Amino acid sequence: MTRPFSIVLAGLGTVGGAFVKRLASREDSAPALKLVAVSARDRKKRRALPLEGVAWAEDAETLLRHEADAVVELIGGAEGAARNLVEAALAKGTPVITANKALLARHGAALAALAEKNDAPLLYEAAIAAALPAVRVSRDSLSAEPVARVFGILNGTCNHILTAMAGGRPFDEALKDAQRQGYAEADPSLDIDGHDAAQKLTLLSALCFGVAPSEAAVETEGIRDLIQMDMRLAEGFGYAIRLVADASAAGGGRGIRQCVRPRLLPLGHRLAKAEGAINALIISGRHIGDLLLEGEGAGASPTAAAVLSDAAALARGDARLPVFSRPAETLREASAASSEKEAFQEAFYVRVFARDEPGSAAKITRIFAEEGVSLARITQTDEIRDKKTSGGVARLPVAVITHAAERAAIERIRARLKEASPIAISVETESAESV
Amino acid sequence: MTRPFSIVLAGLGTVGGAFVKRLASREDSAPALKLVAVSARDRKKRRALPLEGVAWAEDAETLLRHEADAVVELIGGAEGAARNLVEAALAKGTPVITANKALLARHGAALAALAEKNDAPLLYEAAIAAALPAVRVSRDSLSAEPVARVFGILNGTCNHILTAMAGGRPFDEALKDAQRQGYAEADPSLDIDGHDAAQKLTLLSALCFGVAPSEAAVETEGIRDLIQMDMRLAEGFGYAIRLVADASAAGGGRGIRQCVRPRLLPLGHRLAKAEGAINALIISGRHIGDLLLEGEGAGASPTAAAVLSDAAALARGDARLPVFSRPAETLREASAASSEKEAFQEAFYVRVFARDEPGSAAKITRIFAEEGVSLARITQTDEIRDKKTSGGVARLPVAVITHAAERAAIERIRARLKEASPIAISVETESAESV
Numbered sequence: 001m002t003r004p005f006s007i008v009l010a011g012l013g014t015v016g017g018a019f020v021k022r023l024a025s026r027e028d029s030a031p032a033l034k035l036v037a038v039s040a041r042d043r044k045k046r047r048a049l050p051l052e053g054v055a056w057a058e059d060a061e062t063l064l065r066h067e068a069d070a071v072v073e074l075i076g077g078a079e080g081a082a083r084n085l086v087e088a089a090l091a092k093g094t095p096v097i098t099a100n101k102a103l104l105a106r107h108g109a110a111l112a113a114l115a116e117k118n119d120a121p122l123l124y125e126a127a128i129a130a131a132l133p134a135v136r137v138s139r140d141s142l143s144a145e146p147v148a149r150v151f152g153i154l155n156g157t158c159n160h161i162l163t164a165m166a167g168g169r170p171f172d173e174a175l176k177d178a179q180r181q182g183y184a185e186a187d188p189s190l191d192i193d194g195h196d197a198a199q200k201l202t203l204l205s206a207l208c209f210g211v212a213p214s215e216a217a218v219e220t221e222g223i224r225d226l227i228q229m230d231m232r233l234a235e236g237f238g239y240a241i242r243l244v245a246d247a248s249a250a251g252g253g254r255g256i257r258q259c260v261r262p263r264l265l266p267l268g269h270r271l272a273k274a275e276g277a278i279n280a281l282i283i284s285g286r287h288i289g290d291l292l293l294e295g296e297g298a299g300a301s302p303t304a305a306a307v308l309s310d311a312a313a314l315a316r317g318d319a320r321l322p323v324f325s326r327p328a329e330t331l332r333e334a335s336a337a338s339s340e341k342e343a344f345q346e347a348f349y350v351r352v353f354a355r356d357e358p359g360s361a362a363k364i365t366r367i368f369a370e371e372g373v374s375l376a377r378i379t380q381t382d383e384i385r386d387k388k389t390s391g392g393v394a395r396l397p398v399a400v401i402t403h404a405a406e407r408a409a410i411e412r413i414r415a416r417l418k419e420a421s422p423i424a425i426s427v428e429t430e431s432a433e434s435v
Numbered sequence: 436m437t438r439p440f441s442i443v444l445a446g447l448g449t450v451g452g453a454f455v456k457r458l459a460s461r462e463d464s465a466p467a468l469k470l471v472a473v474s475a476r477d478r479k480k481r482r483a484l485p486l487e488g489v490a491w492a493e494d495a496e497t498l499l500r501h502e503a504d505a506v507v508e509l510i511g512g513a514e515g516a517a518r519n520l521v522e523a524a525l526a527k528g529t530p531v532i533t534a535n536k537a538l539l540a541r542h543g544a545a546l547a548a549l550a551e552k553n554d555a556p557l558l559y560e561a562a563i564a565a566a567l568p569a570v571r572v573s574r575d576s577l578s579a580e581p582v583a584r585v586f587g588i589l590n591g592t593c594n595h596i597l598t599a600m601a602g603g604r605p606f607d608e609a610l611k612d613a614q615r616q617g618y619a620e621a622d623p624s625l626d627i628d629g630h631d632a633a634q635k636l637t638l639l640s641a642l643c644f645g646v647a648p649s650e651a652a653v654e655t656e657g658i659r660d661l662i663q664m665d666m667r668l669a670e671g672f673g674y675a676i677r678l679v680a681d682a683s684a685a686g687g688g689r690g691i692r693q694c695v696r697p698r699l700l701p702l703g704h705r706l707a708k709a710e711g712a713i714n715a716l717i718i719s720g721r722h723i724g725d726l727l728l729e730g731e732g733a734g735a736s737p738t739a740a741a742v743l744s745d746a747a748a749l750a751r752g753d754a755r756l757p758v759f760s761r762p763a764e765t766l767r768e769a770s771a772a773s774s775e776k777e778a779f780q781e782a783f784y785v786r787v788f789a790r791d792e793p794g795s796a797a798k799i800t801r802i803f804a805e806e807g808v809s810l811a812r813i814t815q816t817d818e819i820r821d822k823k824t825s826g827g828v829a830r831l832p833v834a835v836i837t838h839a840a841e842r843a844a845i846e847r848i849r850a851r852l853k854e855a856s857p858i859a860i861s862v863e864t865e866s867a868e869s870v
Contacts, residue, residue, distance in 0.1 A: 133572050
């Protein structure tokens with residue numbers, strides 16, 4: 001009989017609490033895991049967790065005085081207690097399991113180097129998409145597959161909001177739903193401004209393309225400016241709107257383009273079919289085609305399950321280095337996406353509010369023409385009017401789908417149409433890359 | 436510099452050929468793999484494969500005289516050369532990679548025992564769903580997750596046919612498509628009668644539930660009896676028809692119910708959204724909810740990629756035993772599904788052809804009533820008439836969705852309606868299990 005694999009845990013929030021309960025109620029026997037010590041910011045807080053026989057440490061730092069086979073970090077945050085704990089554990093050669101995407105998106109390369117130097121695995125399945133085995137699949141199953149693109153829905157809150165808006169509910173109400181159901185970040189701007197998805201994307205880029213995680217290299221735009229009418233207009237064109245995190249080999253494979261942006265997807269697209277608060281990830285390989293993983297990407301129970309999955313892998317000796325797809329010292333630096341931007345053309349959805357008066361549509365379309373952007377489709381509708389008026393005149397939405405264009409040209413058009421409250425969203429089309 | 440990981444390969448069919456090409460053209464460097472010898476049924480056949488410097492073995496047996504770190508078996512078939520080779524390799528402690536679902540579905544437990552006795556990994560990612568990492572995810576990622584159900588679309592040919600029929604194309608034409616595109620089995624009855632999916636399901640059941648693979652334990656029914664009209668009628672009720680392979684814990688978790696059957700799925704169901712020649716697999720866990728894997732489940736290139744993935748795992752020391760989720764000697768015997776059948780109720784779609792004359796519908800519905808099966812919905816349409824006539828009278832389709840009923844009662848109804856060419860398909864409803 002071997003002794004059980006021992007764990008110390010920092011952080012008893014919703015995920016930490018779920019992990020403790022899960023350890024205490026496991027029905028499967030192998031491998032045996034034993035929680036020996038915990039720490040939490042506020043020890044006094046009533047938690048009703050099964051912590052009999054588990055030692056309390058004053059803080060994350062003193063937690064490491066307890067001998068353990070692995071440290072689980074569920075504190076969160078890119079700096080402070082979380083970073084100190086992970087660095088200290090790896091430095092003494094103790095394997096670390098973390099769900100901390102903010103930490104890894106900022107310090108991933110350095111932590112990976114530290115882990116590899118001390119031969120201590122650093123596992124983070126819970127940091128990307130909870131129940132979706134994104135790390136295991138991209139690092140282990142696809143180690144020999146040339147990946148061309150990894151993209152998907154990495155923020156369940158945004159997907160819930162966008163799906164609800166498409167169903168006729170207003171933004172604010174949908175956001176409140178997500179908060180009630182417990183999968184929204186405490187600070188909603190992390191979700192709806194795209195930062196949460198961007199942090200996760202940096203880890204996928206490291207795994208699939210071998211670039212060092214860097215949130216600064218991700219062009220990031222959230223969903224704040226979208227209104228219900230955009231969902232309806234997009235649907236009229238045959239598209240759904242999703243917040244898509246997207247990393248792809250650009251410029252002949254040398255650079256990696258990383259962005260998080262709302263995107264129009266054909267209604268038949270697999271990501272368009274992903275509705276509600278779920279995550280969906282597509283890994284496109286040259287030989288395997290598109291592989292889709294879809295499931296619960298947030299929430300205490302699926303996230304705790306991912307942490308447990310890493311702990312079980314460590315306990316059975318099935319966790320390995322390097323931390324990302326290649327040794328930390330060979331990770332390439334992530335270049336800012338803008339370096340590639342100019343050469344890349346794609347179609348755009350542009351929606352403005354036009355004054356309901358003669359010549360209004362002509363004025364708008366002329367601006368597109370002057371900027372050299374040709375239009376594939378155009379819709380003006382008086383079914384819904386903007387509540388604002390422009391100089392006493394009502395405003396009607398006008399939406400277009402352009403032919404392939406450079407983002408820079410679209411931005412010039414937006415600037416010229418500023419008074420018409422324009423928004424521009426890129427469109428996923430089969431021919432977008434081949435124009 | 437370590438020496439490359441050496442491989443011998445038996446079988447140079449479409450998958451074997453793709454694997455050879457892939458090995459010769461790999462751009463990634465680590466881990467290095469080297470093909471040292473091959474065998475094929477017909478050495479003379481023109482193949483245009485990059486086999487310079489690779490030895491030819493007379494047959495699969497003599498292949499093992501070449502020293503190698505792993506044997507790749509791509510011969511196929513549950514007996515004969517494939518079985519002999521795999522047994523001989525494992526007996527001498529050489530790891531084996533196979534794509535052979537027929538072999539594993541019949542001899543999986545014995546081969547797993549042999550592998551474990553000789554400490555030689557037996558890898559088979561390519562045997563279930565090609566590019567979908569079904570083995571790695573269910574065995575490694577979900578080792579600590581209590582799985583309640585694993586189900587999905589495991590035969591791309593059938594899914595292509597069903598999707599094409601829903602789009603208005605006849606069965607035969609859709610089957611010919613699949614054959615032309617190269618993902619149909621050589622013997623189409625393996626696909627359309629459900630055997631291919633059943634063999635794959637036995638492996639998933641072993642991985643997720645720890646039952647020994649046994650095709651005899653899978654209730655299997657194919658798609659031969661379905662006609663285009665069924666797709667239309669089902670859609671009218673709000674469903675799509677899919678061939679679903681399904682294994683779930685039955686009777687309080689003691690037994691495992693395994694079946695491959697056409698099934699009506701709500702149009703919004705994730706498997707209903709899986710269209711064309713793809714595979715889609717849902718693993719339902721108590722803590723993670725539903726995890727979906729979807730992608731290319733057949734074809735030379737994705738299958739060869741799965742073989743390569745296993746080879747890379749072996750080469751980097753990341754392949755482990757046991758072969759299934761638990762040691763071979765502790766696998767439970769799979770019980771025939773029929774043992775559980777009686778207690779289980781679900782809704783059914785039943786379609787018959789009624790004579791176009793007064794009292795016809797009354798006669799049919801009375802039979803349901805007499806067998807104690809109540810009807811939720813009923814549709815009779817004269818839009819399409821059966822080409823057959825019954826005693827000179829035209830026949831019209833009548834379709835019903837029943838409330839939850841036992842399959843035995845439905846079978847009695849089918850027998851009584853024999854002259855009306857009845858088919859019965861179970862319906863996936865949220866309440867099916869809780870009735």
